[in-house]
Amino acid sequence: MSIHEILERYWGYSRFRPLQEEVINHVLAGHDALALMPTGGGKSLCFQVPALAMKGICIVVTPLIALMKDQVENLKARNIKAVAIFAGMTKREVDIALDNCVYGDIKFLYLSPERLMNELVKERLRYMPVNLFAIDEAHCISQWGYDFRPPYLHLSELRELHPQVPFLALTATATPKVVNDIQEKLKFRKTTDQAVFVKSFSRENLAYMVIAENHKTGRLVKIIKKIKGSGIVYVRNRRETQEITRFLLMENIKADFYHAGLSTPERSKKQEAWKQNQTQVIVATNAFGMGIDKPDVRFVIHMDIPDTLEAYFQEAGRAGRDGKKAYAVLLYNEEDKERLIRNFELSFPTTKEITQIYYHLGNYFQLAYGAGQYLCFDFDIGTFCKRYQLEPLKVISALKFLERDEWLAVTENVYLPSRFRFEVGSQDLYSFQVAHANLDGFIKVMLRAYGGAFDYYVSFREADLARKGGLSLHETLNHLKQLEQYQIISYLSQTDKPQIQFLQPRSDSQHLHIDKKHIDERKKIGEEQLQSVLNFLQLDACRSQQLLAYFGEKNVELCGICDYCLKRQKKAKEEEIEDLIVAEIIDLLSTNHLTLDALVDGLKTGDESDRITCIRNLVDGGKIKFNSGKYYL
Structure with missing residues (x-):
């Protein structure tokens, strides 16, 4: 099938969006490419379409587990075979999963970058018929980027496994320095063709507004009621998501809160209600938004200053994807600026503090010295910080530096449903059923409901299994544990x-070993990013121009709709009105001496306040005179 037939058959689109077709054809020609497309620009089709047009399997690397799982489910819904491998x-x-990729007809294998550091995974990749390596969130490979992730530095090793297979790197945000760094770190092969495809970061329908405000909640309500429509409000922490939501509900605004501490079913429910416009406003931490494709978002409001312009651009860019006017x-206020600077300092712990946090981790998970390699644990950072009286931001930063030096890997919240697999063949299972009559009926229910469990792990809900077997949940859990003890099944709870x-x-x-030189380099980069954010707040310039210049787009026109441009237009209009009033005053006084009331009433331009201000300015400047209650030239 041609790429247009693939697009029509699987996605129902008759044509590609701007830049997609150029990227796809470049990759199909066997060349490496970097595609920069703003959030919502259709990056995933740039690797999904060419992968389907070629024989073999596409390896997709992404650090966003929630997005990874969503994409796998979306592909499966289109009858495209895809699997994902991630921590947990x-x-x-x-x-x-790897066996199915080597010997089956899987078209897409999604991997977290941490998994690629595993020798078993790398060895199995060698035997897969790989047609394309797609590197999503490619800015994570650059220490100049805003979300540097050390495991990305190993991605160029994939070239050793399949030297001729092209790399397609994708990201929504990258400065010119990061663009160069991505190509260098991924060892792009030099060709005469263009390797970087950039869709302009300009959003002509999006009005950026930066407002210094001490009473932010009051201003928030006014903005929401004035703009109307669906929106996102970003706040600093989980507590604030609930506080702001309560405040909005009291103002009769349909709002709900969202953060990473909620269970996956809760998050899905809230997200769906917002997408269906049953909830008008979602108040969230920055955990919300990745993979959200809601075109009619009319506003995105930040109640705090973002850490970087990259993060701000990506979050703000979730508004107005339907092309209609959005805000x-x-x-922010002065206290927010002070907090931003204070948090920046906390983000760079000393090597002594990092060592201490690593020591606490070992004790927390009860690991002996010399043990624990490749062991994976659930990690509740709140409980950990409370136990050892640690500052959460400092711990998060320490974990990133420990990742950089490859002592450990940390992944986001990941929801894994309960699953099981039969560990014996059908003949041995039958013999077990004969010998254990008390479990025979339960096993028959499992076989009827989950037939594929001899070949792979199947997902299930204990409550569903209990209902099908006519048992209580307690009895069901006991039976599962018994079967596990007899080594009949492997059972993993959610x-x-x-x-x-x-x-x-x-x-x-x-x-x-902690690389102090790297920490110092990261701090220097962080200082530049911090200053860029502060400049964005303080500079008297077009907001859109500032953002575009940061991402390397120079000499662009004023957007005409941001707060700076609107003030500029208002000032120009006021100056124009003032010039007309002055001309009228001179004309009236050229033949008459007039009282204030007669002069004001004789003018046609502006309101009374504008006219009186102009008269006073002309008197103060000595251009007209006042004597005996009358004005004259």
């Missing part, structure tokens, strides 16, 4: 927590 899955589950509003994995055996402080 057992070695056996990974093994089965990105940033509310989890919904971030994961932390030790990549090396636990080390003592003498042998724990």
Whole structure:
């Protein structure tokens, strides 16, 4: 099939969006490419379409597990075979998934970058008929980027496995320095053809507003009621999501809150209600938004200053994807600026503090020195910080530096449903049923409901299994545990927590190498990013021009709709009115001496306030005179 037939058959579109077709044809010609497309620009089709046009399997690397799972489900819904491997899955589950990719007809394998550091995964990739490597969120490979992730530095090793397979790197935000860094780190092969495809970051329908405001909640309500429509309000922490939501509800605004601490079913329910416009406003931390494709968002309001312009641009860009007028509003005060600077300092712990946090991690997970390599644990950062009296932001930053030096890997909240797999063949299972009559009926229910469980892990809900077997939930759990003890099944109960994995055996402080030079370099980069944010708040210039210049687009016109441009237009209009009033005053006084009332009433332009102000200015400037209650030239 041609790429246009693939687009029509699987996605129902008759034509590609701007830049998509150029990227696809470049990749199909066997060339490496970097595609920069703003949020909502259709990046995923740039690798999904060419992968379907070629024989073999596409390897997709992304750090966003929620997005990874969404894309796999979306592809399956279109009858395209796809699987995902990420932290939290057992070695056996990974093994089965990789086997299906080597010997089956899987078209897409989604991997987290941490998984690519595993030698077993790399070795199996060698035997897969790979047609394309797609690197999503490619800015994560650059230390100049706003979300540097150390495991990305190993991605160029994939070239050793399949030297002729092209790389397609994709990102929504990258400065010119990051664009160069991505190509260098991924070892792009030099060709005469253009390797970088950039869709302009300009959003002509999006009005950026930056407002200094001490009473932010009051201003928030006014903005929402004036703009109307669906929107997102970004706040700093989980507590604030609930506080702001309560405030909005009291103002009769349909609002709900969202943060990473909610269970996956809760998050899905809230997200769906907002997407269906049953909820007008979602108040969220920055955990909300990735993979959300809601075109009719009329406003995105930031109640706090974002850490970087990249993060701000991506979050603000979730407004107005339908091309209609939308607003990105940033509310801030002096206290917010001080907090931003204070948080920046907390983001760079000393090597001594990092070593101490690593020591606490070992104790928290009860690991002996020299043990724990590749072990994966659920990790509740709140509980950890409380136990050891630690500052959460400092811990998060320490974990990133420990990741950089490959001591451990940390992943976002990941929801894994309960799943099981039969560990014996059908003949041995039948013999077990004969010998254990008390479990025979339960096993028959499992076989009827989940027939594929001999070949792979199947997802299920314990409550559903209980209902099908006519048992209580307690009885069902007991039966599952018994079967596990007899080694008839592998049973994994659901989890919904971030994961932390030790990549090396636990080390003592003498042998724990922390790269101080890298920390110092990151701090220098961070200082530049911080200053860019502060400049964005303070500079008297077009907001859109400032953002576009940051991403390398120079000499662009004023947007005409941001707060700066509107003030500029208002001032120009006021000056024009003033000039007309002055001309009228001179004309009236050229033949008469007039009282204030007669002069004001004789003017046709402006309101009374404008006219009186002009008269006073002309007197103060000595251009007209006042004597005996009358004005004259």
